[in-house]
Amino acid sequence: xxxxxxxxxxxxxxxxxxxxxxxxxxxxxxxxxxxxxxxxxxxxxxxxxxxxxxxxxxxxxxxxxxxxxxxxxxxxxxxxxxxxxxxxxxxxxxxxxxxxxxxxxxxxxxxxxxxxxxxxxxxxxxxxxxxxxxxxxxxxxxxxxxxxxxxxxxxxxxxxxxxxxxxxxxxxxxxxxxxxxxxxxxxxxxxxxxxxxxxxxxxxxxxxxxxxxxxxxxxxxxxxxxxxxxxxxxxxxxxxxxxxxxxxxxxxxxxxxxxxxxxxxxxxxxxxxxxxxxxxxxxxxxxxxxxxxxxxxxxxxxxxxxxxxxxxxxxxxxxxxxxxxxxxxxxxxxxxxxxxxxxxxxxxxxxxxxxxxxxxxxxxxxxxxxxxxxxxxxxxxxxxxxxxxxxxxxxxxxxxxxxxxxxxxxxxxxxxxxxxxxxxxxxxxxxxxxxxxxxxxxxxxxxxxxxxxxxxxxxxxxxxxxxxxxxxxxxxxxxxxxxxxxxxxxxxxxx
Numbered sequence: 001x002x003x004x005x006x007x008x009x010x011x012x013x014x015x016x017x018x019x020x021x022x023x024x025x026x027x028x029x030x031x032x033x034x035x036x037x038x039x040x041x042x043x044x045x046x047x048x049x050x051x052x053x054x055x056x057x058x059x060x061x062x063x064x065x066x067x068x069x070x071x072x073x074x075x076x077x078x079x080x081x082x083x084x085x086x087x088x089x090x091x092x093x094x095x096x097x098x099x100x101x102x103x104x105x106x107x108x109x110x111x112x113x114x115x116x117x118x119x120x121x122x123x124x125x126x127x128x129x130x131x132x133x134x135x136x137x138x139x140x141x142x143x144x145x146x147x148x149x150x151x152x153x154x155x156x157x158x159x160x161x162x163x164x165x166x167x168x169x170x171x172x173x174x175x176x177x178x179x180x181x182x183x184x185x186x187x188x189x190x191x192x193x194x195x196x197x198x199x200x201x202x203x204x205x206x207x208x209x210x211x212x213x214x215x216x217x218x219x220x221x222x223x224x225x226x227x228x229x230x231x232x233x234x235x236x237x238x239x240x241x242x243x244x245x246x247x248x249x250x251x252x253x254x255x256x257x258x259x260x261x262x263x264x265x266x267x268x269x270x271x272x273x274x275x276x277x278x279x280x281x282x283x284x285x286x287x288x289x290x291x292x293x294x295x296x297x298x299x300x301x302x303x304x305x306x307x308x309x310x311x312x313x314x315x316x317x318x319x320x321x322x323x324x325x326x327x328x329x330x331x332x333x334x335x336x337x338x339x340x341x342x343x344x345x346x347x348x349x350x351x352x353x354x355x356x357x358x359x360x361x362x363x364x365x366x367x368x369x370x371x372x373x374x375x376x377x378x379x380x381x382x383x384x385x386x387x388x389x390x391x392x393x394x395x396x397x398x399x400x401x402x403x404x405x406x407x408x409x410x411x412x413x414x415x416x417x418x419x420x421x422x423x424x425x426x427x428x429x430x431x432x433x434x435x436x437x438x439x440x441x442x443x444x445x446x447x448x449x450x451x452x453x454x455x456x457x458x459x460x461x462x463x464x465x466x467x468x469x470x471x472x473x474x475x476x477x478x479x480x481x482x483x484x485x486x487x488x489x490x491x492x493x494x495x
Contacts, residue, residue, distance in 0.1 A: 003419075006119050010127035013268050021266045025098060025299040032264065035135050038126050041261040042274075044219070047291060050298040052219065061297040062098075063331035063436050064305070066318060067386075068375075070368050071310035075340040075353050078119070078388040078418070079306045082336045082425075085122035085417020086386075086432065087304040088269040089425030095433070097271055098300035099124070102278035102288045102308070103263075104131050105206040106138065106176045116278075120418030122425070124265055124273050137277070138176050140259040141214060142205040144227075144252040145174040151248045152232050153188065156196050164241055166198040169233035176205035206280045214256060215277035215289040216325060223260060224253040240485060262292040269422050272299070281308025283495045285317040290326045297328075302432075311335060311371040312463050313494060319379055320444050320459075321491045331436040333375045333383040334428070336415075337368050339393050339401070354392040361397060365404050370465070372410050378462045380441035384431045385412040389419070448489050452479045455492045 004012075018040045019029050032040040067086065069077040080101065087099040101124065104116030117124040117131060124130060133139070149171055156164055175182065182202035188195035205211065209230055217223035228244035235241060243249050262276040276292035279285055286308030287293075296303035307314035315333065323329065339361065340353040346364030348357050368385065375383040385405050387398060398414060405412035413431050416424030446458035453471065460466040471479060482488060 003120075006117075006123060007127065009121060009268070010117075010123055010125050013123075013125050015125050015266060016270050018264060018266070021270060021272050022264060024270070025096070025272050027264075027299070033258075033261065035263075038265065039129060039135060040264045041135060041258065042264055042295065044261060047219070047295060051291075051294050062096075062299075062301045062303050064293070064297060064303050064328055065332050065334065065432055065436075066315060066330045067304065067306040067334045067336060068311040068315040068318075068371070069309075069336040070341060070371055071312070071345070073341040073344040074350050075338060075344045077336050077338055077341055079308075079336050080116055081118045081120065081122045081418055082334065082386050082388055082415055082428075083304050083306045084118035084124060084267050084271075084273075085415060085422060085425035086334065086428055087271045087273075087302075088122065088267055088422025089417070089427075089429030090302050090304070090432070091269065091271045092422045092426055093429050093433070095429075096301040098296035098303050099267065099271055099273040100288050100292045100296040100303055100305040101273060101275050102286075102306070103134055103137060103275050105204060105278060105280075106132065118267075121268060121421035122417035123268050124275065125268060126265065130265065130275060134275070135258075135263050137259040137263070138205050140255050141208060141210050142174045142176055144255040145205065145208045145210050147252055147255065148210075148230070148232065148243055148246070148248050149173045151246050151251075153195055155246055162241055162245060163235040163237070164233055165236045166196060168235075169198065169200075171230075171232035173200065173202045174205045174208045175202050178204065204280075206278050207283055209284075210252070210256070211277065212279045212284040214260060215279055215285070215287065216322070217260065218290060218294075218326075220253060220257065220260065223256065224249050227252050227256075260291065262289065262295055271422075281314050281317070283493075285321045285493060286314050287318050287322050290322065293322075293328065294326065311374060315371075315375065315379075316445065316459070316463050317493060320446065321493060324444060324448075324491060329442050330381055331440075332432050333379075333381050334386050334432065335368070335371050335375065335383055336386045336388055337401070338388045338390060339397050340390060342368060342401070354390075356394050356397060358397075358400070361400060365401065368401075369404065369408055372405065372408050374463055376408075376410070378443075378445050380443050382435035382438040382440055383410055384428065384435055385410055386415040386428050387412055389414055389416045389424075391419075446492070448491065452482060452488050452492065459492060459494065 067083040090097040188197040228249035230243040274292040277289040307318035342364040343360040346360035348360035456469040
């Protein structure tokens, strides 16, 4: 059996003009800043009208659906594809639905990871634009990052009035490309006129703290305050130096004023989609922007969003960081799994995953069931398992997963969205609608009042099911320093 490629499917699509997509969620052309026919940024006036200035009275929040997954394997799980198909499935059932996703980083797209616009017949379009430059948000974030780096080095060059220790600079430069040659460098060479030589390096743009800051900011003033608090290094006496100390936050905010506006596109089936921000989930909180999620909840009856990596990392940070800081409460959680990935967890080789293997399935399913248990019993949220279908799956294997999940009191639903689009997600959508009405006892995995070590212990015991955490001497020293600086009452971001 031959299948069309993702890009062939995307290029054969007949998208609506973005103004028509906007109309379906109550937005006019005046609410948009157009980037051609099929993508647009949403004006800040919409945020003020719908979210900031008491829009709740006119548009109560829709239901927030989080899509997460089992722990990632080389076999792939398909969170974004499932998110897109679920949103289209909800739309097909007559639900006013808005999808809220992250923007992909350019580096992994040209590496091995692929894009982040879904796949098969569950895609967001224009796919090529989304996976390449899109509306320029990441370029603006890279420019703001490097402006701060330039101002930092210029301050040292011009006499270093703040007494910054070049050996304790924590701020690095950024480029949105996988370029290991630039990870660790020495710069400032070429004589006195060309700066002060020091060790430096580049991170990929999505790993910049500015990306995480942008995605948690509620508006321009909040963004400026958050940027000003960024610590770039320490003085010779050990005092932290911030972007505010360098008077950099105003110029950085100016570079980011358009990047802060959510981007509107559509799925193949014309479900409105907000794609905005993309902090890496392995080092940051791994979710799309607070602005986009809040706006989606005002514009639709259902907002489908996702968090990066497995539920223990992505869903944990989505809930314990993003939901806590933004006042969000998920109505339901979808845990995505493939039979191939479960077999891989059970020890099957990647080359053997297409073959029936009951023993590997039996050994691998505890990974899925532990995530189910965490969502239900740690966070108190209703959930459903989405079995992301592959042509090689057998009915016996699918039935095995359904039976095991049923023993945990959770329904497992076959999702065929890659092959069938929204039609293949209707059964999943029906179960999501059903569990949204189930009683929930939502809670976080830790409270903010405890020490850094208390929070780490709660996370390790409740989410990772370890006996606790042991801090190395270096880590204990870091925790003590963070406590001294007043950061001990903040959420913990697991990297």
